[in-house]
Amino acid sequence: MSGQSLLVPGTVSPRRPVPPSIARPEYVDKPAPAPYQGPEVQDAETIERMRTASRIAARAMEEAAKHIAPGVTTDKLDEVAHDYMVDHGAYPSTLGYRNFPKSLCTSVNEVICHGIPDSTVLRDGDIVNLDVTAFIGGVHGDNNATYLVGDVDEESRLLVERTREALSRAIKAVRPGRQINIIGRVIESYAKRFEYGVVRDFTGHGINTSFHSGLIVPHYDDPRATTVIKPGMTFTIEPMLTLGTYEWEMWDDGWTVVTKDRRRTAQFEHTLVVTETGAEILTLP
16 A cells, blocks of 8 residues: 555635626525435436536646646636636535535545645645536536546555446446345445445436436445435446555545545445436536
8 A cells, every 4th residue: 555644734725716607506505505406317308418517527627737746736626627617617616515615526545535725735645536526507417437547556546446436336236126225235346346435325316407316326235225216317326445444534624535445445436327228427528
């Protein structure tokens, strides 16, 4: 395993502005979003709008990822993604969501999810997850991926590669008529081959006009996840795999989630729509 020192909080820069002409989600700067009351199955027009939002999110992540290198701050990655979304008429969904201060999440090494971009400088050998969500046309598109920073050790590289493969296998398992726990069953079964931990308390979710609709998509085989998959459902799959325990702790910022044993973790995510025969990935750049 990498001998990198553990992450510590950096300095968070002032909030980046969004032009008033860009529509905001209803939850911005409120304590919490309004509960979603709509259906999990979306109509064709909503799905088409989600294609647009998802494409912008994917391209914003792609643009930010071009800047990943030793010596670059996570705040710089936030700047790039923020500017891309705003330039394309989209609002960064995380900005002002339950008071989150930035336009994407940057989760480095032992950070499972929800890392806040700040003055932290990426180092040779780090891994970093970028989690980008865009809001446009009244809907959200959400994706994330883990990237290598410079020369990364083999154990970490394999973790990243296999987490990407876990997401791919889970997407292929989506079929109308199956229960949603097939997703976690496939991920956990694959992860066990390498003795990886599978994070349980942070999940995939329904997404549409709501950032998180209330539908939960576990990444382990949870017998309680009996929701039947139907054509037109839109949700994310975003497995988080760890080199050690799946147990976690949270920093004092109320957002940054780290592995309890401080071993490394990786994550990948796509927004999907269920078709008559499987799933279509909406978050392709």
